[in-house]
Amino acid sequence: MKLKHFGYNDRIEKLRIQHNLEDFEIGRVISEHKERYTVKTEKGEFDAEITGNLRYTANTREDFPAVGDWVAVSEYDDGKVLIHSIFTRKTIIERQAVGKQGEKQIIATNIDFAFIVQAVDRDFNINRVERYLTICNTSNVQPIIVLNKIDLIDDSVLSDLMSQVQERLKEVPVIAISNASKKGIERLKEYILKGKTYCLLGSSGVGKSSLLNNLLGKQLMKTNTISSSTNKGRHVTSHRELIVLENGGIIIDNPGIREVGIADSAEGLEKTFDKIVGLSKNCKFNDCTHTMEIGCAVMAAVESGEVDEMSYENYLKMKREKEHFESTVAEKRKKDKNFGKMVKQFKNLRKSNKY
Ligand SMILES: Nc1nc2c(ncn2[C@@H]2O[C@H](COP(=O)(O)OP(=O)(O)OP(=O)(O)O)[C@@H](O)[C@H]2O)c(=O)[nH]1
């Protein structure tokens, strides 16, 4: 298989020349487990580790390879390669690291498009779509909304839902599908372009594995039949985290992607709620929280119906989460800095006292 079949393009080729990496093999990271990687090159799939140099110069987790990365490698043993460097990423999907307040964890890189999958049955939640949209906007990944399980609702309910989504989330494509009846699958395939990388976002049970199986045309991941207690299917995770489809599209599907939550930055939130953010410039007070102030343009717009009330509430909620996240990042930085200072002072003290 040629490099371009799993996404290699001019951007990477330019980087390769620019950084004098012509002597290395080029590959793409297709899985990662505790600093052990699988890298796919034109020759096949290799177990990979990073060089000591890459490890010692790494400052944060972002300096380590992630699924989707393009890397320069050299073979050192049969079936084994060393990763020498990581090519600059086009996009990064990340989330707040589990158990590590304020630290971000990369989930996947170099993704061009994300399918935001939602089921239209009783779990449907437009706020959640907005949440995933914010992740996409933060990471520069282009979103496509997929409404799944349309076999479970009437056409009239679906068209109401479609216009509701389209009204609130203007400019994002919305596709309605059913994995059960296969309706809409062919139309969805038209959104999958050769050489572009995709991922599937959405909560557990919305039908991501089923969609992937339909795209592949065969059973790659086993979806279990619905369990009556939870109404959610379970899938058996396959090792293949980067999948090349017949039509040339590439899909990254790893456990991280499946758990992606929110670790957004200001830009993402602003793009998703551009109308609210735009209106807030007309608020009487610069630091208006849009919750109780006199002369708040956002609240006035909600009152008049110009801004959807649910969207407004979702905005406030996500803004609070973002502020909380940012303050923990700031706190952590401050702590790190203070610790650095302490070490320095101690070293100076030691020097001056010569002990
Ligand atoms: N009626 C109906 N059921 C569907 C459809 N798509 C998926 N399902 C069912 O929904 C359940 C969950 O589907 P999965 O594909 O496993 O969902 P998932 O998003 O991959 O879930 P996780 O693996 O937990 O992330 C399974 O029982 C599927 O058979 C659909 O279009 N219509």
Ligand SMILES: [Zn+2]
């Ligand atoms: Zn305001």
